[in-house]
Every structure is written in structure tokens, then in C-alpha cells.
Amino acid sequence: MKVINFAETNSVLNQYVAEIRDVAVQGDRMRFRRNIERIGEIMAYEMSKELTYSVKQVQTPLGVASVSTPDDEVVIATVFRAGLPLHTGFLNMFDHAGNAFVSAYRYYKDKECRTVDVHIEYIATPDLSKKTLLIVDPMLATGESMELAWKAFVTKGMPAKLQIACVIASQQGVEHLEKLFPGDEVTLWCAAIDPEMNEHSYIVPGLGDAGDLAFGDKI
Ligand SMILES: O=P(O)(O)OC[C@H]1O[C@H](OP(=O)(O)OP(=O)(O)O)[C@H](O)[C@@H]1O
Numbered sequence: 686m687k688v689i690n691f692a693e694t695n696s697v698l699n700q701y702v703a704e705i706r707d708v709a710v711q712g713d714r715m716r717f718r719r720n721i722e723r724i725g726e727i728m729a730y731e732m733s734k735e736l737t738y739s740v741k742q743v744q745t746p747l748g749v750a751s752v753s754t755p756d757d758e759v760v761i762a763t764v765f766r767a768g769l770p771l772h773t774g775f776l777n778m779f780d781h782a783g784n785a786f787v788s789a790y791r792y793y794k795d796k797e798c799r800t801v802d803v804h805i806e807y808i809a810t811p812d813l814s815k816k817t818l819l820i821v822d823p824m825l826a827t828g829e830s831m832e833l834a835w836k837a838f839v840t841k842g843m844p845a846k847l848q849i850a851c852v853i854a855s856q857q858g859v860e861h862l863e864k865l866f867p868g869d870e871v872t873l874w875c876a877a878i879d880p881e882m883n884e885h886s887y888i889v890p891g892l893g894d895a896g897d898l899a900f901g902d903k904i
């Protein structure tokens with residue numbers, strides 16, 4: 686798996702990442718969601734450079750223009766609930782894309798909240814055969830949700846290409862996906878890679894719970 690870490694490049698994207706991490710700013714839910722969305726828009730733009738292009742002739746009112754546009758049939762896939770603002774950001778750029786959703790939630794298997802497991806319940810997707818699948822999820826912690834989401838999606842057709850986008854990845858999550866996707870065919874795009882996770886499998890320094898910050902507490 687190839688890894689592209691936007692934190693290694695100076696751009697305004699880093700300002701949005703700083704705001705979603707900052708305890709003094711992240712409590713503004715609308716700003717939090719919009720910042721995730723803006724990160725999705727920038728990532729989608731960068732990822733669009735990796736698609737397959739061909740030149741088309743476009744009739745303007747005054748003549749014919751040659752324009753090189755993507756040929757990929759893109760499907761944007763995300764994981765409920767925290768993935769929704771990132772999904773919106775991608776869809777703002779790839780507005781002709783198909784859309785796929787899966788629900789995954791992490792739950793603790795023990796009273797001490799130290800062993801995390803992930804459940805998949807709901808899946809809604811178009812046929813993914815031969816598509817360019819972009820799986821987008823803001824947090825890659827243990828990597829379990831991403832792995833289960835991928836395995837759930839491929840039951841609905843094998844995509845021609847897979848690209849993964851996360852906002853904050855843990856080093857462990859990156860290594861988890863490297864084992865799942867050996868070779869160079871899959872690329873992980875992320876805005877930052879953090880070194881650690883805590884005993885509850887939250888990314889450190891991370892940002893906290895992306896789903897709760899976007900949508901509020903859940904019981
Ligand atoms: O790599 P993992 O250890 O599996 O963790 C990552 C998952 O955690 C978050 O979802 P969460 O389970 O918090 O659900 P939510 O979106 O409902 O908050 C996030 O959106 C990922 O899907």
C-alpha cells in the first residue's frame with residue numbers, strides 16, 4: 686500500500702486539521718463538520734489527479750473545446766456516522782459519483798473499555814464491479830472498521846481500483862492496512878499520521894471522538 690500524508694506538505698489543509706484537533710475550536714459542531722468537509726474537498730481534488738483521463742470535445746456557444754476529463758466510474762463509500770461530513774466533501778468534488786454506505790460501530794467487550802470490537806449492520810451500495818472505489822472515513826485507529834467495511838463492500842462487486850482516505854490515522858492503523866493491502870495497488874491518503882493510541886483505542890493526540898464532535902453524544 687502506498688501512503689500519502691498531507692501533513693508533510695504545507696497547505697491550508699493543515700489549518701483545518703489544526704481546528705478539528707483544537708479543544709477550543711472543535712466544540713463548534715458546524716465548524717467541525719465543515720472543516721472535515723473541506724479536508725474531503727481538498728483530498729478529492731488531489732486524488733482526482735490519479736484517475737484515468739481522456740480528451741473529449743465540448744461544444745461551447747462559440748466553438749469546440751478539447752477537455753481532458755476523468756473516465757473512472759467513481760463510487761464514494763463511507764462508514765456511519767463519523768464518515769458523513771467527509772463523504773459530503775468528496776461528493777462536492779465528484780458530484781457524478783455513486784454512493785455506498787455501511788454502518789460500523791466500535792463497542793467495548795469488557796467493563797474496563799480496553800478491548801474494542803466492531804460491528805457491521807447495514808450496507809447500501811450500488812454494484813461495485815469495475816468501479817473506482819474511494820472509501821473515506823475520518824479516523825483510522827485500529828483499522829478494524831476499515832477492514833470490515835472493505836470486506837462488506839466487496840460482497841457487492843469487486844472494484845477495479847481502491848483508494849482510501851482518512852483524516853487522522855494512527856501508525857497502528859496504517860500498519861494494519863499495509864498487511865491487508867500488500868503491494869502498490871491501493872493508496873491511503875491521510876491528513877496526518879499520529880504515533881499512538883490510548884488504552885481505549887483512541888488516537889493520541891488525535892482529536893477525540895469524530896462522530897460525537899460532528900453529531901453529538903450517543904447513548
Ligand atoms: O479503526 P477503528 O479502531 O475501527 O476506529 C475507526 C472508526 O471509529 C470511528 O467510528 P465510531 O466507531 O466511533 O462510530 P461513530 O462514527 O458512530 O462515532 C471512525 O469513524 C471509524 O469508523
Ligand SMILES: O=c1cc[nH]c(=O)[nH]1
Pocket residue numbers: 767824826886887888889891892893894895896
Ligand atoms: O480516536 C478515535 C478513534 C476512533 N474513533 C474516533 O472517533 N476517534
Ligand SMILES: [Mg+2]
Pocket residue numbers: 767894895896897
Ligand atoms: Mg465515534
